[in-house]
Amino acid sequence: MITVELSSLKPGQKGRVARVTGDAAVRKRLVDMGITSGTEVELLRVAPLGDPVEVRVKGYCLSLRKEEAKSVKVEIISEGNRAR
Amino acid sequence: MAERKVITVAIAGNPNAGKTTIFNHLTGARQHVGNYPGVTVEKKEGLLRRGDIEIRVIDLPGTYSLTAYSVEELIARNVVLEEKPDVVVDVVDASNLERNLYLAVQFMELGVPLVLAFNMSDIARARGMEIDTQKLSRLLGCPIVSTVGHRGLGINALVEAIVKASRESMRPVQVRYGHEIETEIKKLQDAIMASGLVNLNKYPARWLAVKLLEGDSDVLAKVPGPIAAASQGARNRIENFFGDPPEVIIAEQRYGFISGACQQCVRRANVEARHNLSDRIDSIVTHRVLAIPIFLAFMYGVFYFTFALGDPLADLGGSFFALLAKSISNLWPPGVHSSLQSLIVDGIIAGVGNVLVFMPNILFLFLAIAVLEDSGYMARAAFIMDKVMHRIGLHGKSFIPLLLGFGCTIPAIMATRTLENRRDRLTTILVAPLMSCGARLPIYALIIPAFFPRNWQAPVLWSIYLIGIILAVVSAKLLRSTLFRGEAEPFVMELPPYRLPTLKSLLLHMWERSALYLRKAGTIILGLSVLLWAMSSYPEKPGLEQRYAAEVSRVKKECVVKQLDPEECQRKVAELEHSRQSEALEYSLAGRVGRALEPLVRPMGFDWRIATALVGATAAKEVFVAQMGIMYSIGESDEESEELRTRLRENYSALVGFCIMLFCLISAPCVATIAVTRQESGSWKWAVFQFTGLTLLAYVITTVVYQVGRALVAGG
Incomplete structure (x- = not known):
């Protein structure tokens, strides 16, 4: 299984969370917000200045800095084709 | 029963x-x-x-x-x-x-x-x-x-x-965490119950055990050492077994339990159609090109709403208090200076005015903020600005309070309530006074035309504002890397769906926060204003009143005898009144403090007159102008007084003029700021820290500018 960092997804791409790494506080916050392994995440958009990013997880929208998105390893499940 | x-x-x-x-x-x-x-x-x-x-x-x-x-x-x-x-x-x-x-x-x-x-x-x-x-x-x-x-x-x-x-004390169902974790929970739970050291009426043993497995620092500090040590062993065993730390596994199990329950009880018609409207709004509001202009337009809107709509009301309030002060003054016969009259008019009414003058701005600000928050836009603003703010160690949401600081520091500090993280919030509160507020403008408006030729005026004003911004950025970064160090708070923030706010909740939000300002900060502002009034009124110079009263009646008699022009006569009486005020201020505690401070402010190019006016300016920055007027015996002046500008030119160089502005920009915030910082940070410690820190910073920077400037002038 090939995993990539959540931060490297392109807008519209979906992935399934494989692992959450990073320091304890960040990791705990991420899993509390529902980024747990096996969950589907979709990268919705990148902020106008290039950071942070917005993802959809468990049906709601969450923003996180690329720094934090790096600690989420995902397996790409769909390329997505959002007409934007 | x-x-x-x-x-x-x-x-x-x-x-x-x-x-x-x-x-x-x-x-x-x-x-x-x-x-x-x-x-x-x-x-x-x-x-x-x-x-x-x-x-x-x-x-x-x-x-x-x-x-x-x-x-x-x-x-x-x-x-x-x-x-x-x-x-x-x-x-x-x-x-x-x-x-x-x-x-x-x-x-x-x-x-x-x-x-x-x-x-x-x-x-x-x-x-x-x-x-x-x-x-x-x-x-x-x-x-x-x-x-x-x-x-x-x-x-x-x-x-x-x-x-x-x-x-009915119904007990909710407990999540089960699977065999490996449950075994460890049971062991810890037994150890906790056996120790008898923890108040189990307060803390359920199973909850303590789960928290210990999660490595919860607060619970670890509450349980006896051996149990904490045992929990570390349990954490290691779980991590070895699952390959992930227990808090991650426990969170996953909780979500697993929820997802199982939802699968049984929730039916979804069309999953993909959700969030459609919000999504469409977001694609415009957070658009790569449009986002920043839209954001700036909204910020302009908040600014306009707070100050353009609030200021006329504030002015109206100001006139009301001026009228009230005047009619109360008139209760005393003209020319008589009673301490009671001064206390009521210059102490209490002026103090209450100081509190209420901010109310219109605060009401409008909180209404604007409530709209931004309740509609869901606040989270987008943070999303858009976070990259810039993160560079200086702050959160995206800090942008709005800092921007408001250009209007008035009080609403700016109160706007930090939207920041959830304490370190972000304190840093923002502490640097907010560096955003040059509207009350400093009269000082600049007085000084800049007095010393600088027309084509230099705009760049000088601009440089003052820029210096404030740069100092705020540097101080924020400094605070974040010293006092408020620690791992950066994760910016994991929900972007809630857009919602139409209801009028009722907007008004309630606005009123709650404004009332808090009135109750908590109001009393402190009033108290400090009266204190500063007392400082510039007492002690009274013995014989001063009588001497000037005699002088005034002499002049008046002279007018009648010599049949002088009534205007000329009034001017002479006013002159006498001005020099009386000047002498009284000089003799007062504020004047003495000013004199005592003279050696200290010399390195910045200031004299005791400036120092005295600066003491008065702690009540409200714009008071500096009026106080300088009194010091130069031309009565209470405003920022358009050419007479005062002439006096300033005669006595100080342009460099000193610039240094006055610099010092007023950076130094000791007004009493209202002190009061609001105390209220919002929850302790006097931060208010005192802000006051002394900023004054010290102002002192160092102004001294350096004055000394370097003087050397350059002498050398060039």
Whole structure:
């Protein structure tokens, strides 16, 4: 299984969370917000200045800095084709 | 038994779940807003009567979880553990069920009687979600009431469920974490019970054990050493087995439990169609090119609303107080200077005026902020600005308070309430006075035309503002890398769906926060204003009154005898009055402090007159101008006084003029700022730190500028 960092997804791409790494506080916050392994995440958009990013997880929208998105390893499940 | 029964209810829930609306519907206007002791978190309480039952409602901070990582979460769980409410109501956003239930599951673990309010059930239905609440209620072991907060639906049913839950102590179901973890929980639980050292009435043993496995720092500090050590061993065993730390596994199991329950009880019609409108708004509002212009337009709107609409009202208030002061002054015969008159007019009325003059701006600001927050735009603003703000160690949300600082520091500091993290909030509060506020403008308006030729005026003014911004950025970075060091707070923030705010909740938000300013900061501002008045009025110079009174009557007699022009005569009397004021101020404590400070302010190029006016300027920055007028015996002047500009030119160089502006920009914020910092940071410590820190910074920078400037002038 090939995993990539959540931060490297392109807008519209979906992935399934494989692992959450990073320091304890960040990791705990991420899993509390529902980024747990096996969950589907979709990268919705990148902020106008290039950071942070917005993802959809468990049906709601969450923003996180690329720094934090790096600690989420995902397996790409769909390329997505959002007409934007 | 007492005939009146009192039930305590704590209202919990995720941010944006509509907790506040439910709280407001329950308690109406009978609320009390304050802060939790020592922290910046708002504490709201209200009362509600149902027959012979009185229900005390505590509003807990909105949280997503109950960890020890944030103050809000710690408060929420400590209130539940320590105040032992009879019932906890968890307000759940039914349209975002899984993540909202994650908090509910943790309250279930705390073993308190729990009622779930499935709020926004109309939105959930509109999104094609059908929730079998009866079945879900059985699976979770707690009653569920459907509500629509903004329309007040389901509130009666909620009250009934609360009363019922307080009678039957129904225990919610517990999440099971699988064999490996349950074994460790059991071992720790037994050890805790055997030790007898922990107050188990307060803390459920199973909850303690789970928290220990999660490595919760607060609980680790509460249990005896051997148990803490044992929990570390258990954590290691679990991590070895699963390959992930226990807190991650436990969170996953909780979500697993929720997802299982939802699969049985929730039917979704069309999953992909959800969030459609919000998504479309977002594609414009956070658009790569459009986002920043839209953001700036909104910020301009807030600014306009706060100051352009607030200032005329503030001016109106100002005129009212001036009129009041005048009519009270007229109660005394002209030419008589009574201490009581001075206390009432210059001390109390001026002080009350100082408090109320900010009210219109504060009301409008909080209304504007309530619109931004309730509509969901605030989170987008943070999303857009975070990259810039993160560079200086702050949060995206810090941008708005700092921007408001250009208008007035008071609303700016109050706007930091939107920041959830204490370190971000304190840093923003501490540097906010460096954004040059409107009250400093009269000082610049007086000095710049006095010393600088026309084509230099704009660049000088611009440089002052720029220096303020640069210093704020540098200080924020410095504070974040020294005093408020520590791992950067994760910017993991929900972007809630856009919502149309209701007028009622907007007005309530506005009023609550403004009233807090009036009650808490108001009293301090009034007190300090009277103190500063006393400083510039006392002690009185013996014989001063009589001497000038004699002088005035001599001049008046002379006028009659020599048949002088009445205007000429009035001018002479006014001159005498001005020099009386000047002499009185010089003799007063403020004047003496000014003189005593002279050696200290010399390196900045200042004399005792400037120092005295600076002491007065702590009441409000613009007072500096009036005080300089008094010092130069030309009476209370405004920033357009050519006479005062001439005096300044005669006595000081352009370099000193620039240094005065620089010092006024950076130094000691006004008493209102001190009071609001004290109120918002929850302690005098930060107010004192801000005051001394900024004054010291101003001193160092102004001295360097003056000395270097003088050397350059001498050398060139």
